[in-house]
Amino acid sequence: MTFIEELVKKALSDEYLKNLIYKIESIYGSALINPFISDNLANTLSVKEYSDLLRFSDILCRSQNAIARNLSFKIISLLFDRYREDKEFQIHAASVLTKLGNFPSLKIATRDQKVNIDEVVLDEIIKKTIQAAPDSEYVFTDSQYEVFERMKECNHFSFSGPTSFGKSFIFESFIKHIIQERNASDNIVILVPTRALINQVSQKLKKEIKNTRYKILSHPVVPPLYRKKDNRFIFVFTPERLIAYLTADNPVISFLFVDEAHKLLSEDDTRAPIFYHALTLAKRKSIKLFFASPNIPNTEIFLQLFGNSTKESLAITESAVAQNRFFVDCIDKRAVMFSEYGEEISIPYVYHNDDIKDLNYAIKVIGRSVQNIIYCNTIEDTINYALNYSSELPNKNNDDLEALIKLIETSMHVDYYLLDCLRKGVAFHFGGLPQRIREKIEILFREKIIDHIFCTSTLLEGVNLPAKNIFILSNSIGLRKFSDIDFWNLAGRAGRLTIDLSGNIICMRVSEKRNCWGNPAKDLQIVKEKKVKKASSQLMTNNGNFYKNIENSLDEKSFTRMQISENERMVLNSYGSILAYHNIIKTDSILKSNFIEKNVDGQKVLNKLVISNHVPEEILAQSVTIKIKYQNKILAQNQLISLPKQVTYSACLQLLNALYDFYNWGKEESGGKKPLAKNRNVLSYYAVLMNSWINSKPLSVIILAAIKDFDENGRSILLKNHIPEIFNKNNRVHVNKLINNVIYDIENIMRFKVKNYVTNYSLLIETKYNAVLKYNWSDYLEYGTTDSAVIDLQNLGFPRHLATLLKKNYLDCFEIEGDSIIDFFETELKNSFDRNEYPEEFLELQEILEW
Template sequence: MTFLNKLVNRALKDPYVSTLLKKLEMQYAIHFMGSNTTLQSLTEKEYLDLLRFADILCRSEKYEARNKAYKIISLLYVFYSDDQMFKLQAYNVLVKLGNFPSIKIVLGETEVKADEIIIDHIVKETYQAAPGSSKIFTDTQYKLFEKMKDSNHFSFSGPTSFGKSFIFESFIKYLIEKRNGADNIALLVPTRALINQVSTKLKTVVNNEKYKILTKPIVPLLYKQGETRFIFVFTPERLISYLSENNPVINYLLVDEAHKLLSDTDTRAPLFYHALMIAKRKSINLYFSSPNVPNTEVFLQLVGNSVEETLAIKENSVAQNRFFIDCIEKQALYFSEYSEEFALEYSGYASDPHINLKNAIDILGRNNPNIIYCNTKDDTILYALEYARTLPLRNNYELEQLTNLVQETMHEEYYLVDCLKKGVAYHFGGLPQRVREKIELLFQKRIIKNIFCTSTLLEGVNLPAKNIFILSNAIGLTKLSKIDFWNLAGRAGRLTEDLSGNIICLRIVNKRNRWEDPSKDLQIVKDKSVEKVSSVLMTNQGKFYTNIGRSIKNEPFTRKTVTDNEKRMLDSYGNILAYHALSKTDSILRSKFIDGNTHAKEIITYLEKLNKVPEKILSQSSTIKLLYQNKVLSSSIKPMDIPKETGYGDCLSLLNKLYDLYDWQREESGGRNPLARNRNVLEYYAVLMSSWINSQPVNLIIKRTINYFDENNKEISISNGEFVTFQKENRAHINHIVNNVISDIENVLRFKIKIYVKNYVDLLKIKYQINEEEIVVIPNWDNFLEYGTTDNIIIELQNLGFQRHIATFLKNKYLELFVLEKGVIIDFQENELKEKLQRSNFTQEYEEISNTLGWG
């Protein structure tokens, strides 16, 4: 053991170091609380000793030592940021850690003259430069990147603030450079909400003209010419769709937020697994990224890859401080990293939950960017609205522009308008993409200071802040897992802007899943270690393999109390297993089913006898039971059963047909958010569907839906599952409709119903051997639902990357700049479009088109 290692080990165990750190943490916690308690400041000797210990610890290879060194610097910075000795020692520690983004924070405009540190800095900057960028890898990022370069597949994890997206962006640039632009690359993201965020960022970092960045599973003819290569940003369903057709080969697939693959409550997890197994079958190189997972090899095991190429990173790029404020029991705690928790004085207790929240944000938020996690959509809107009411109106041009956008594209009575006028916002998956993106941009610019949100942050949305207030320890009705809690809490502190962030678990109401049992609930906050994770495919928990066999044969499960979520998961894995068995796909699901179900051979024989559906269709319809697909194929359906028109009556007719053929009464009526609780809901969907696929803008769809509910005296469920008659004058009722319309377009029309429609159309084409060249062509209703139009030019423009409203705008205003041949865009005059838009008054549209085309 070297002398340095001995010093590090001594420092890690030295009680004097722990005593000093506890004193420093207490000083910070009291300062953060704005308490009247007299601060126990460090003595001059204690201050210098801490700097010396940080200098020893930062030289270690052990992540515990390096994290402790960084924690010391982050806490001292609050009190000694102007001290020259601190600047010198902090600069030294940060260079040793390779944490270059934080150096600017510490030094500011100060020039440090210390040759040894400067040389060390220059050497690391030279060797650890990220490809095609002015940015420098931290030591751990560089170590990871070098490992990835030498691997055909890889899996890594790291804290939320580690910079996983930066690693993937750098790896893409490396692949393009190393392989001389020979490969097509895809990024897999868990939800549509992330597609635009990731693709827009890639357009700013990938500057190779050979590459086009696409988000739809169709390569436009315009881009098939020449030596064009592609970077795709797909959700699992889009990847499945792409790989099912004769498209350009994907060579590398980078999987973001891979822990979603392991969820036993997220009904998208089976689809994620299915997409990856298809990619594996196509011999695509797979790279996985996830937050905080200690056993990163689990993802490679699931797809049957060797498990040596992994790295789990535990080193922090941003330090975090943990607090709990209980406004019910009136106690405040700080959770020390290196000793026991301790109580604090706090002056913000009140009897009203909204005042409690306002006090916490005002006292602790202190004009910093703050995220307030509220769990449910209703809470998120309510708390944002109540907090905004206490603030004065803001006079800001960009806020005004966003407010106008919400009024014009959604509804003038929408609650978000009230919030934005005060510089407050709320954020969840049910907001239109363009509104969500503007909120994120203004939050990054600090124009919006406080953002109230649901678990969309856990989908990978990049929204770091100085402080995160966590009002609930659950997602929906399910307690937060450790991975999810630390993924959420990890948003506290922004690399490049903060040395540390603050996690404030805040109890303001005495309700379930709102920190109601602190002794139990706070364990997740106190203990930062995350246990190994696994998938039900490996554990066979709850007689998993017996039950997916029963799902396939439409038999009762082994337990009577199977939740709707569990049923959907079992049915989906049963469908995927059926596909693997029939296509002879070698998978962990298939092999463990054969080992774990005594009737496996009999069930596979049953599948082979039952099935008449082609593999390609099975692959694309993994959420629909094989039983129904075969029933549709053997039924008396005719091509004329697919409507040729797209009016309300046509949509209702199609929906009724799907309801019966696929037995929605049995399969889609259960759970908290069923597709069709009963047949009556189809009338509402027909209103939505006919408006959407006939290219109506969202604000008109909302108005039409409001009129439909008003004229037909329809009921809505406002809260607690109670139904009330819709009232057009009631603002809460209008907001309920607005939120439902946007969510249902995205999740019902463009996802659930689209899958059924596509399956129905595909089976009809097979049954009657219809192809696109024949006179009788079945309308592509699945395309109408996906693109929100029957207009082929608007579909073509969306395939080029434009959002629906921009595609409609371009068709109406600048169609002459696009060269069409048989309805297909084969060229367009991009420079002329740019010039014309720059001279126009369409500033909003110019900005969005500029982002899409990467004009910069």
């Protein structure tokens, strides 16, 4: 052990340092939570204490120990608010942050003042030269550079880091490295967990990747326009789109980058099996796999799942943004800060005996003068808390806000609650918002035009939206309590790299609702410990009789547990289909080998499936969420119902009824919180949506059609606590609930669940009759149109509403041959586009085409 490491070891266990940390945390916490306490000696550091803290920070930053380095940075962040103008502080901060390689924070801490100390200047020159990111003005932090250099040596790699670590930045930098080193010869995929992230990642890549040979695409179709020009591609796919791409005749993929890889490990997320299946297909095609995940200590687990060397992994615990943890309990009336060394620091606070008043006070006082994210878990709470808070604020007159308000009025509905909030500089944000609106909210928040966002767990999906403070009102996602990965992935949004040295995590108990920090002694352990346990996968642990239950699923037997959730049932069924597929194509996988090992009759069960199966393997590969027995029954039918030639309400209803019967939706899709079809009655409503969506109707028209359908048919709508009420078109609560339902149903029912069944049924028809279908209802559902030009425009990267507008008014800017766009006259479009008539659309085109 070196002399410095000896000093660091002593410092970390030094009681004096612990006391100093406790004191500066107390000062910081009191100033944040209760700024009305006047300064006194207890709330002020002595000159010696201040000097000693700086000295400790200087010693700790020289260590290789991540705990010491994080504590060194934490000291600087705690001192910053009070001492930022002090020259001595700036000198020490510059030295510490340069040694940590934290250049984004260096500019903040030194107030952009140049520190002319030889050691600091030399360190900065060396690191900025060696750790410069490829084709970028940015410099890697020490930890980022370590990951980047390791990746360059490996064919597969897995790493983890804190939420603010910059995992996407490392992926982008490595992609630039690949392009430079391999002469732009490779096609690349970035895999994201949900469609919500596709556009965010795609737009960022368009700005970062300057090589003109590369096109950024997000659909599993390579447009003829790009094929003929010998382009290379970076695809941004969900697992479903990757599966579609890999099971068709498409250009070869060389590298695959998996962001938010921890989604693979979930035991009750119905998308986890699809994630696993997509990556096993990629592995079979010898694609190099690179994984990034938040905070997981045993990041090699992702390599184990796919049979790769576990040595090619790295877990980073060093953070570029410090975080302060608080708990404000408005029920039991106590407020505490959790010290770095585990103690609770009590802070005086003002309580109001009302959840709305308590929350509003907290945002105004704790969140004063900065941007805040308020996590509420449920959509109902998110909207209600946002409405109540914004009702106390004056109007915020801003042209960008007004433009967004007008867009929502015209593209959604004039009574949508989001309008009330936006007028005050407040927004709510959840997966059920239209992507176009959600992205504009994110942009206005980043530009500090929107001050506060109330949200659900959308931020856990990887949406890059940090803030100075994050208020966490619930310790659950839906009905499931946070895992440690969930909590720290959400809490990690507190603090913005390049803007803040630190962020504040404020867990608040404002009500006695379920899963709202109701058992602080137990619920707060996840906050206090600041550690994430080793992750596991049921594919390796056999947790909950996983493999026996897969066997039971395949044999149509009862599961080993009576109380099994609908999501768990669907997960087991999907893994059963994937397992059957692996056996049919005679491929090895950890799923298959462990199934045979754990079940005495495992191989017999699989052999029986092979004998009874007549579905081609390429269809099975695309349909792992559908039981194989239904696919075989359909193929065995004497006569199949053909897909309709015309898209009408009656044609949609006919198709939905056929799917309901063929795939036994009454049994397979009627359970859980948000079933596809609780009963057959819902199909007439789906037919309304389906007909409008496929016939290219805008969202506002689809919403009006749904309101009319609910009103004329006397349908019930489920409100808070799932109590049904007869729909009333004059009730604003009812209308808003239906609007949210319609958006959810288009994205999750039409474009996902129904589309999957239609795709499978179409493929089975083509197999049975050995013919290519003329009417591609699967594409109709995915793209929301039957128009081949609008579909082609979406494949080129234009969203549905822009593609529809371009087809209607600007088709002469594209050359069409047959049903395909083969050329694009971009300059003509730029010169002819009516930016006065379509100002928002012009802004979107500017971003997409980088005008």
